[in-house]
Amino acid sequence: MRFLKEPEYSHGKIAKTAVVLINLGTPDAPTTSAVRRYLKQFLWDRRVVEVPRPIWWLILHGVILPFRSGQSAKKYASVWTKDGSPLKIHTQKQASLLKGYLGERGHEVQVAYAMRYGSPSIPDVLQKLKQDGCERILILPAYPQYSATTTASNFDAIAQHYQQVRNMPELRFVKNYHDNDGYIQALKLSIMNHWQTHGRPEKLVMSFHGLPKAFLLRGDAYHCECYKTARLLADRLGLGKDDYVVSFQSRLGRAEWLQPYTAPTVIKLAKEGVKRLDVVCPGFIADCLETLEEISMEVRADFLKAGGKEFNYIPCLNESPAWMRALAEIAEQHLIGWPTMITASVREEQKQHALISRAEAKRLGGEA
Ligand SMILES: C=CC1=C(C)c2cc3[nH]c(cc4nc(cc5[nH]c(cc1n2)c(C)c5CCC(=O)O)C(CCC(=O)O)=C4C)c(C)c3C=C
Ligand SMILES: [Fe+2]
Numbered sequence: 211m212r213f214l215k216e217p218e219y220s221h222g223k224i225a226k227t228a229v230v231l232i233n234l235g236t237p238d239a240p241t242t243s244a245v246r247r248y249l250k251q252f253l254w255d256r257r258v259v260e261v262p263r264p265i266w267w268l269i270l271h272g273v274i275l276p277f278r279s280g281q282s283a284k285k286y287a288s289v290w291t292k293d294g295s296p297l298k299i300h301t302q303k304q305a306s307l308l309k310g311y312l313g314e315r316g317h318e319v320q321v322a323y324a325m326r327y328g329s330p331s332i333p334d335v336l337q338k339l340k341q342d343g344c345e346r347i348l349i350l351p352a353y354p355q356y357s358a359t360t361t362a363s364n365f366d367a368i369a370q371h372y373q374q375v376r377n378m379p380e381l382r383f384v385k386n387y388h389d390n391d392g393y394i395q396a397l398k399l400s401i402m403n404h405w406q407t408h409g410r411p412e413k414l415v416m417s418f419h420g421l422p423k424a425f426l427l428r429g430d431a432y433h434c435e436c437y438k439t440a441r442l443l444a445d446r447l448g449l450g451k452d453d454y455v456v457s458f459q460s461r462l463g464r465a466e467w468l469q470p471y472t473a474p475t476v477i478k479l480a481k482e483g484v485k486r487l488d489v490v491c492p493g494f495i496a497d498c499l500e501t502l503e504e505i506s507m508e509v510r511a512d513f514l515k516a517g518g519k520e521f522n523y524i525p526c527l528n529e530s531p532a533w534m535r536a537l538a539e540i541a542e543q544h545l546i547g548w549p550t551m552i553t554a555s556v557r558e559e560q561k562q563h564a565l566i567s568r569a570e571a572k573r574l575g576g577e578a
């Protein structure tokens with residue numbers, strides 16, 4: 211019998227590869243206390259808020275948490291489903307579909323999802339993958355556009371986790387996919403499908419989550435990547451520069467954020483006489499509070515109140531087949547060189563390995 215070699219089969223186990231889809235996170239329930247817990251973790255992240263800690267601690271605990279937790283909880287309650295938070299449900303489904311899409315392409319990988327804030331947490335998921343014998347991990351942030359506040363924050367949490375781990379896995383980290391062809395095509399298909407049923411709007415608003423403007427000035431690539439996504443998508447849809455507008459939503463606090471802001475933009479358009487608007491949020495790959503409540507409820511109301519007549523929110527990519535295929539392709543591009551393809555000879559080695567392990571366990575008097 212042939213013996214299996216290291217490091218492919220280290221510690222007597224077959225080394226496995228995992229892909230981890232990491233999204234922002236969401237509260238465990240639409241209640242003030244759960245939202246407070248979530249915001250406390252989220253807004254204490256130095257990547258998200260760069261204000262010096264003692265000052266920020268006072269603002270966070272004295273103003274933001276006491277006031278915002280209850281307000282945000284009401285908003286969460288308006289989009290919560292019987293299965294929980296939309297963001298979590300979509301992320302969970304995307305991860306499970308991704309395994310299938312990668313499987314169809316011949317890759318045998320474990321696929322997990324984690325949340326940067328809340329649960330399942332990054333350390334818990336990485337710990338579980340270690341127990342499962344995964345020795346190669348591809349991190350796939352759920353953000354097409356890189357930002358230090360989101361993507362780099364994932365990296366921080368991962369690095370912090372491995373500070374406590376002696377035997378680390380091999381790691382790869384996807385930085386962005388704002389210009390990925392499959393992603394742009396999936397967005398195009400989703401918009402065209404919408405237009406086939408509802409007709410075309412006078413203007414298409416592409417609304418991205420905002421950031422403090424200071425972060426752009428300090429070198430964050432996010433703003434630039436949002437504009438590149440918008441330009442590629444407009445080209446793919448055959449839109450002229452007067453057919454669409456890019457804007458930034460979800461501003462928090464008093465500092466200036468990336469402009470133009472979404473709500474004032476749609477109000478201005480309504481006042482200029484635009485009767486029908488469609489809004490799409492290409493930076494969010496899953497519907498969440500920011501799209502379902504802020505855009506589809508608040509911004510819709512702003513537009514109609516300012517004189518607009520028809521407002522359509524075009525849903526996020528969520529689990530659309532074109533998007534799941536694109537996500538699998540993005541993962542696949544980063545799996546190159548890792549032995550994830552299950553060939554007949556690997557299967558045979560796995561079978562032999564299982565036999566050896568069982569025989570060895572029996573010899574030592576342990577469990578098979
Ligand atoms: C300083 C504050 C914030 C920065 C910077 C920020 C950047 C940022 N956020 C997303 C994506 C999402 N944000 C979501 C919710 C959310 N964002 C902030 C604040 C900042 N975000 C808060 C306080 C909240 C919670 C809700 C609220 O109280 O308003 C969500 C939705 C989460 C959900 O549970 O549904 C997403 C997604 C990106 C992409 C980004 C920077 C590029
Ligand atoms: Fe946010």
Ligand SMILES: [Fe+2]
Pocket residue numbers: 460499500504
């Ligand atoms: Fe918001």
